[in-house]
Amino acid sequence: MPPSDFDGNASYEFGLAMAKKAGAMIKDAFRRPKTVDTKTCDIDFVTDTDRAVEKMLLSEISARFPTHKFIGEEASADGTKNSLTAEPTWIIDPIDGTMNFIHRYPLVCVSIGLWVDKEPFAGFVFNPILDLFYSARKNEGAFLNGKRLHVSDTTSLSQSLVMFELGTARDPAKRESVIENFNRLLDRGHGFRSMGTCALNMCAVAEGGADAYFEYGVHSWDVAAGSLIVREAGGYVCDPSGGDLDVMSRRMLCAASPVLAHEICSLLFQIYPERDD
Known part of the structure; x- marks a missing residue:
């Protein structure tokens, strides 16, 4: 069960706002020169924007929900292991598609998942270059730019x-x-x-x-x-x-x-x- 003080409505609205704020940062940096470093190998990259977006999200989450946990890609880049507990946990990829981002290929996004009691409660995926905002809340459907989504009927x-x-x-x-x-x-x-x-x-x-x-x-x-x-x-x-x-x-x-x-x-x-x- 979620903690007694967990506010699902506030958390969901906060996630929406944070995904939009992160998307604005990504869009602003998309065509600018980038500082690029490697991580696990010579084609596994991190940019200054990856770090800036994750830093912003961590700061905002900590200020708004000080008891919530956080798992982020760049915070884990040093090999630190993460444990998913029952506590509300924000699981974040500041830029999914960093290789695309470096090459100015427009398939990039921020991905923000909020998990509670080890189950997904809310999810936000925003591609600000193509203006595609995907969102979902547990038991309330999934949406693209506010319009309900449904998978195909394919079974084969x-x-x-x-x-x-x-x-x-x-x-x-x-x-x-x-x-x-x-x-x-x-x-x-x-x-x-x-x-x-x-x-x-x-x-x-x-x-x-x-x-x-x-x-x-x-x-x-x-x-x-x-x-x-x-x-x-x-x-x-x-x-x-x-x-x-x-x-x-x-x-x-x-x-x-x-x-x-x-x-x-x-x-x-x-x-x-x-x-x-």
């Missing part, structure tokens, strides 16, 4: 457009698993797409523009908001093995229906990245 891989990502890892085992799974699915689906951002891939499933998406190696901040948006749009989110989603496991699959999800799960080669917690 043979009729599906599937999202997948190559990822940023230089690890040969990860690369081989991506190629193996692509080969396993290639002749079974309508087609495959890759946007370079987990949160927007999930939102594509939520709005029926794609039918499924899976990835190994994602983090809690990549999926915390999108998982609720997909579910509230009538979709299905799970572990790629077919079990329940564990947001800290770095494994995720979402689809328009349970039938489609489990068909894809049955075909996948499984890998188990190091957990976030």
Whole structure:
């Protein structure tokens, strides 16, 4: 159960406002020169805007809700492990699609998920470059720019457009698993797409523009908001093995229906990245 002092309405409205504020910062910086550093490898980047957006969000959250917890991508960049507790926890990717952001490719977003009692309560994904604002609140539906979303009615891989990502890892085992799974699915689906951002891939499933998406190696901040948006749009989110989603496991699959999800799960080669917690 949520803590007795948890104010769901105030938290939701605050999340909406923070996503818009973060989006304004991203839009303002999008075409400006950027300071870029590497993290885990030479194609895993962080920019000055990633850091500035996360710093702003942490400051605002701490001031408004001092008892709430926070899990952020850049705060975790030093390898610090995070634990998801029952306390209200804001799980944030300040810029999902940093590679796109660096190259001025317009598929970028801020992703903000609020989890309470280890379950998603609210999710916000905002692409300010294309003005796409996705939002969801538990048991109240999912929306794009205020209009209700619904997943497609697809139940078969043979009729599906599937999202997948190559990822940023230089690890040969990860690369081989991506190629193996692509080969396993290639002749079974309508087609495959890759946007370079987990949160927007999930939102594509939520709005029926794609039918499924899976990835190994994602983090809690990549999926915390999108998982609720997909579910509230009538979709299905799970572990790629077919079990329940564990947001800290770095494994995720979402689809328009349970039938489609489990068909894809049955075909996948499984890998188990190091957990976030």
